[in-house]
Amino acid sequence: MAATIRDVARLAGVSPSTVSRALSLPGMVNAATRARVAAAVEQLGYEPNRAARGLITGRTGTIGLVVPDLANPFFASVTKGIQARARHHDVAVFVADTDEDPGAEAGLVRALSKQVDGVVLCSPRASDEELAAIAQDTTVVLVNRSVEGMPGINYDNEDGMRQAVAHLVALGHRRIAWVGGPASSWSTQHRGLGLRNAVESLGAELAPVGNFAPTYEGGRAAADQVVATGASAVVAYNDLVAIGLLARLHSRGISVPAELSVVGVDDIAMSRMARPALTTVRLPKQEAGRLAVELLLAMLDDPDHGQPARSGTHGDLHGELIVRDSTGPAPQK
Amino acid sequence: MAATIRDVARLAGVSPSTVSRALSLPGMVNAATRARVAAAVEQLGYEPNRAARGLITGRTGTIGLVVPDLANPFFASVTKGIQARARHHDVAVFVADTDEDPGAEAGLVRALSKQVDGVVLCSPRASDEELAAIAQDTTVVLVNRSVEGMPGINYDNEDGMRQAVAHLVALGHRRIAWVGGPASSWSTQHRGLGLRNAVESLGAELAPVGNFAPTYEGGRAAADQVVATGASAVVAYNDLVAIGLLARLHSRGISVPAELSVVGVDDIAMSRMARPALTTVRLPKQEAGRLAVELLLAMLDDPDHGQPARSGTHGDLHGELIVRDSTGPAPQK
DNA sequence: ACACAAGCTGCAACCGATTGCAGACTCAAC
């Protein structure tokens, strides 16, 4: 159906090899010939078949992306960033959604790996060991997850938490509750840690209420325990949880921010629309996606490009505190 | 790096052709040989290279998906459905996001078309003519858009609007405002039409307030005009618009549903979390994605599988009215 | 014992590109 390199060659009156070179190594072919080829390409609307090229060069011009849940706005944004950046490099993106099933990750990557040059693994739920195994035979970039020896793009969670706590302390809050996400989640651990450090150094007190699903329901479930801690402010694992908190607090008649201040993390679109509009640590989501693509492509060009293993503090993406209406001065006691 | 068919053949002591047949036409090869091949495949972890197969068979085992905006929860859900169904058929999915740029659609499809067997075009913004041109040289399935002669998966917008109006009329509403989406949008036209019919046949009155962006901001922008119509209920183009309405109405101190009832369309996750929780017409989003994949694959197997051109009323997906807290009895005047 | 059909398997061509190598041509210098 579509034109092949032979069609172009015939029309231009040259051999397929010349067409190939005219397109990829223009310097090697005579200007006049090159013009004839260009004309033929134009006329036929020819575009090289990437699959065929991939067989020879070993590069398919395609990368894979594995995310836990496309319907989660956080991942949707990261995906958008990846997608945009990949297109910029003329690279196509295979997208796979694991439906939050940690067991599916390895299988998907393995299936994808035959068809792509490398894969971006976003917020993987699999264990460090599994991830390391995957990286053995595929070029992988992690997003939002740090594993010793594996390249990845991460957020500086410690710093984000510090900003949130500084804001709350300035408002007079002294006792701050923390609603964690899944215990196995890398982000939960680092956010909890950052919170603890920030709270200590700023002379406040942390009241963790445990681990909850990183969802609206998780937030609703945590709300009553938050209230029971007597804290005047709460930091939630992410915005969905924070919005769940808001909902449950509202139905219990607890006023935000008059009686309790609420802070989320992510800054998904929904947060602006919440009532009250949510104060949150904005994470540059599309930016993370873009950087992941750059890193992956750099690694493919230069296999040794991997960054040194890091503990997740330096060179990471910074969040930015967005203050809206869900935080206010601590109530007088 | 990865094992090739030749490696398997060598290990099994047969020729590559036999391996190929053992895998794709098991009936043609002796059970004992087949077992030896299977063992070799297993041992080497062999999986055929799809790109190479695609060169011969003309089928790449890949489909493309073009959506206006991945960050829009509606499209995210459709994508999820497509993705899940495609995996079920062992087909990979290329995803491209046009960033709501109608001009980008044709180019993206064209670029994709070289690498895929067919593409799903979700809520395309391009004109009927452009779409028809695209369908000339690529197998295309439309989602949420109906074009004469092109196969597609659509929602029965008329019926959904009827359900919404019936609900409102039963609550005593007689004057119903309608906030349309983009004027060029196929859904806007059909929803407006369905609304008009439903309102007429149920003895109420329609007050259209014009066309707005299909976003939260669009809803905020429309709110005051809605109030000015004097209607006691409003149907919004989609949930984002409805949530925007809710926000603006709240800040103007207009109580929902006591003074004004609000109905959306889509039922995105956010709607449940809105305050008050949004009454809406739930559209089966993942189902639409699944059906689109089935239709596309069927068309690829049998090029004449195209459905007859339809006007968008029969055989479409039905919405379901989800009643939450944003609708209530009409205020006594 | 012989012919013939049926059932398997291998050879070789092919899909659409890329690339090392060698041949053809041009032009300048001797």
Added chain:
DNA sequence: GTTGAGTCTGCAATCGGTTGCAGCTTGTGT
């Protein structure tokens, strides 16, 4: 008029599979 260098172009092999065709086994009927 040769020779040599430098440009450009084409041949042919290659990537990892699939498939038409022919050949080899085997088994059956007579």
